[in-house]
Amino acid sequence: MxxxxxxxxxxxxxxxxxxxxxxxxxxxxxxxxxxxxxxxxxxxxxxxxxxxxxxxxxxxxxxxxxxxxxxxxxAYILPSDPETLFVxxxxxxxxxxxxxxxxxxxxxxxxxxxxDDVTRLKTTITKKNDASWALFRAFADRMDAPLEHDAHFIRDDHFGGNHDTEYMVTVGAFGARESAAA
Ligand SMILES: CC(C)(COP(=O)(O)OP(=O)(O)OC[C@H]1O[C@@H](n2cnc3c(N)ncnc32)[C@H](O)[C@@H]1OP(=O)(O)O)[C@@H](O)C(=O)NCCC(=O)NCCS
Incomplete structure (x- = not known):
């Protein structure tokens, strides 16, 4: 459709x-x-x-x-960082x-x-959520931005063993891939 x-x-x-x-x-x-x-x-x-x-x-x-x-x-703009939108x-x-x-x-x-002042987006994703990884990779492509990720909220350290580890994904700076290639 x-x-x-x-x-x-x-x-x-x-x-x-x-x-x-x-x-x-x-x-x-x-x-x-x-x-x-x-x-x-x-x-x-x-x-x-x-x-x-x-x-x-x-x-x-x-x-x-x-x-x-x-x-x-x-989503919200990080209180400590007006350039980062957290989804x-x-x-x-x-x-x-x-x-x-x-x-x-x-x-x-x-x-x-x-x-207007946002230059990067952050979100967290669990390893197995293929649809979510695909969404943020597609968004990064559209924004000509690099995508990086790191384990952030860890199963045993932060979730008491009750939730899969959440990886912090950073998409940005927006347009940075374009300017690196130029
Ligand atoms: C993740 C979710 C929000 C995607 O919504 P959607 O409207 O179907 O996604 P879109 O149609 O905008 O797709 C965006 C991109 O991701 C890709 N994609 C979406 N779902 C996918 C899947 N299940 N497997 C692989 N790729 C997928 C699309 O092909 C598209 O890539 P493209 O632009 O390169 O073609 C939806 O599947 C959902 O609500 N899932 C359950 C909740 C969840 O896991 N949310 C994410 C946590 S933040």
Whole structure:
């Protein structure tokens, strides 16, 4: 299935339309449900999702197709480093996967005014999450940015043995691959 943000032709007008926006507090419960349906993501409390929608709306993304929420990114700019956007969770409903929704949400996010000073993105990924690695590699390619990773939150040291090690992935500086090649 093809999706486009803005329909250009009669054919495209009939296809599902993707809309990206910042969340509001009324989205909290739907987002909580979406995340619960998107293993292997950790569940959050609904209150946590409400705070993201309310206090961090500028750096979070809701994706809708025909007014139904199908995608979500929670993120924030690091308090100690205004050049770094940290992406907490990315979730796309199963029925909307493989259509570029997650990549479009990331690109939308870094193009927002609140990210004017952002030069790199960080996130954490577990070793086995192939879809997530593929997403951030594709994003790095699109941003002409190098991608590096290091074990960060370790199974036994940080999770008491209850969660796979999370690798800190850094994509950036944006455009650095282009300037290195020039
Ligand atoms: C990871 C996830 C968000 C990807 O969403 P999506 O909308 O299907 O991803 P996109 O269609 O934007 O794909 C982005 C890139 O990743 C690749 N990709 C996506 N899913 C993939 C998979 N399962 N295996 C391999 N590659 C994959 C796409 O081919 C695309 O690469 P390209 O741009 O070079 O063609 C989605 O699978 C999901 O919600 N998974 C469960 C929750 C999760 O693990 N979230 C990530 C934790 S941060």
């Amino acid at each position: 093809q999706i486009d943000v803005i329909p250009h032709t009669e054919q495209q007008k009939k296809e599902p339309k993707l809309a990206l926006r910042s969340p509001n507090a009324e989205d909290g419960a739907d987002i909580w449900q979406l995340i619960r349906s998107c293993g292997p993501l950790d569940d959050n409390s609904m209150y946590c999702n409400l705070l993201q929608c309310d206090h961090f709306a500028e750096t979070c993304v809701v994706a809708e197709i025909d007014s139904n929420i199908v995608g979500w990114i929670s 907490w969770q990315v979730a796309v409903a199963e029925k909307a996967r493989g259509m570029g929704v997650a990549k479009k949400m990331l690109l939308d996010l870094v193009s927002r005014q609140c990210c």
